[in-house]
Amino acid sequence: MMEQASLFPDPASSQKDTPPRTNTTASENRAAEPLASRLRPRTLDEFVGQEHLLGEGRLLRRCLEEDRVPSLILWGPPGSGKTTLASLIAQLTRAHFVTLSAVAAGVADLRRVTEEARRLRQLRGERTILFIDEIHRLNKAQQDAILPYVEQGLLTLIGATTENPSFEVNAALLSRCRVFTLNPLSEEAVIQLLRRALQDEERGLGRYHLEIEDEALQQIARFSNGDARTALNVLELAAAGAREGRITAETVAEAQQRRALLYDKSGDQHYDTISALHKAIRGSDPDASLYWLARMLEAGEDPLFIARRLIRIATEDVGLADPLALPLCVAAQQAVQFVGLPEADLALAEAVVYLASAPKSNALYLAYGRARDDVHQQRQEAVPLSLRNAPTTLMKQLGYGRDYQYAHDYYHQLEETSDDPSRPPAVQLQEYLPANLQGRRYYEPGLQGNEASIRRWLERRRTSSTQSQPASPAAHSDTHSEGSSSITGESHSSC
Structure with a gap:
């Protein structure tokens, strides 16, 4: 060895000629x-x-x-x-x-x-x-x-x-x-270490012949979170404050003061704990969700980081099953910015419980993913002429906006047939996707919450695309365009 x-x-080694202040023994050191x-x-x-x-x-x-x-x-x-x-x-x-x-x-x-x-x-x-x-x-x-x-x-x-x-x-x-x-020590291992410290007369506290309550041992073990150093530091302080050679649970509580939570705002604990919160909300468990929220806030996590994740959860895991989830989470974020902690803790708790209790749907998340994939993987064709903005005479002459069907002129026809399931819808709204993607379906609403009614409405809307197209009301490409008629004076705000 x-x-x-x-x-x-060693700073002391550079002062070999300076006599020590006291004649301490190695055991005293x-x-x-x-x-x-x-x-x-x-x-x-x-x-x-x-x-x-x-x-x-x-x-x-x-x-x-x-x-x-x-x-x-x-x-x-x-x-x-x-x-x-x-x-x-x-x-x-x-x-x-x-x-x-x-x-x-x-x-x-x-x-x-x-x-x-x-x-x-x-x-x-x-x-x-x-x-x-x-x-x-x-x-x-x-x-x-x-x-x-x-x-x-x-x-x-x-x-x-x-x-x-x-x-x-x-x-x-x-x-x-x-x-x-290396894993955090189990409570049994911490207690074993504490007992050894109390019994060891050479290096531990054995020479003081201290007694300790079982509850006090368990209290230190729980408090330490598997950290041997923390457990021994608490024991040492409790031993210094022991009365009549006995360490009680009250003595340990005084020595502990405030529990040091194992948490690193930039490390694995940061990401693991927010992941646990996200998954508990997705699993509709408000109790577990509140626990993970409290664990982060009590450890000093940035509340705005949590609020941003809740906004993401509102759109990714709740979506249109409950459209109120998003504004509620935005309000919680604003509350955090306005009043800060500790007052804003309940605003975050309210948002967490609401999200965990809300009906769930990832249909929006999946829909956007499919659309994004097509953007990257399929050929990007030009915007169809019927959907283009036509603020100038030249653009109209080139066919921009021609054959555009103003949707509001047709929706009443869907309503007229909505009470008679046997009667097919009389309206066919035009195709809005590029030619190479026509018929593609991205958004498929679920059956939870508000999406159930969205699903029924979209089924009728999509069924109508298989029916014959009705006569088009006159000149919608002109009627609903407010742009300038000059070639150079375009106004592209018209849709």
Whole structure:
């Protein structure tokens, strides 16, 4: 096992000639560390959680035991053990282990690491493992600087990140690393860790002989959201406030103050949670929808981001089944802009419950998708002459607007036959699509809510296209065009 190296000198080491202020022992220095730091595992058996990675016979555990660590990315939420696992690898490996923080590192620091790695390989044939905490903070140039040395095997890279490496790590570098996903600790694992901290007299709180209520343990486990560091910090503070050597649920509640929600407004939690809200609304579950809304708002999500998504849901998943959904969501967005949080939380809640409870239809979403596909995939023919605007005499002479049927002159004929299903409609409205797309059907209304009546009306309208065309009222192309008759004085507002 090699000692852990650091790129950054210890400030204390540069003052070797300055006598220390106090004669503290190593154990006293150790006691001054936070509990979470003191309890870092020294062996694989002490590591709590992540059995899918470090359980007996698992691939990663075998690699560590045989000191054959490949380049890898440790991806998981805060407190899941990424840095702790890297620290454990540093203790177990015989390779030269270098720790680098992506927050403070630059390309020059990476060059120094590679030069040292090359020297150690030439002198002693020694491997170098480079651990980069928060590797997602390295920019593209810094990641590119590491890539050739990882390819050559000069460096074995271990990166730790809370962000999805698919988005935050260069594809070339990611392809040369194995990604291991660490999960939030279960409540049982957190409680196991807390009990160990209370019993360990050397590194934990065992020397204080504290007692703790079962409810207090469970309360810390629930509060921590699977974050071991948070759980140990709460326990340490509760222990400091314990009365008569006993930690109660009330003591824990004081130590917790406000729950720290696991949420990153620019990372996976941001997108996963809004996805959960969208799917709960689509599934017509107002209870789940309210929960996901509250989870986002309480974690500090931008309310306008939520309002924008609700407007999208109103058109994509409710559509014309309930036309009031869209204006309601727009009103909620305006309320957010006008009063802000916390007062606007109920405006968003109202919109969420309305959307979740409304009849659903994705007919509009599918219809626009079909039309868009035809725009991109079919030949784009000219606008039919009958549908063109004809504001000038020349355009009329060229046939613009000729044979256009003014629809309002025909709709009453549909109404006259609407009460007699056996009587076919007498009106045939003209074709409005280009010749190569005539007969195409994009919008197919569903049977939910308002779309049921739309469906019945459109069925009559579309059936009428198979009947004979009635005599056209006189000169609609002229009667309903208000443009100038001059060649140069066009007014294209007339339709």
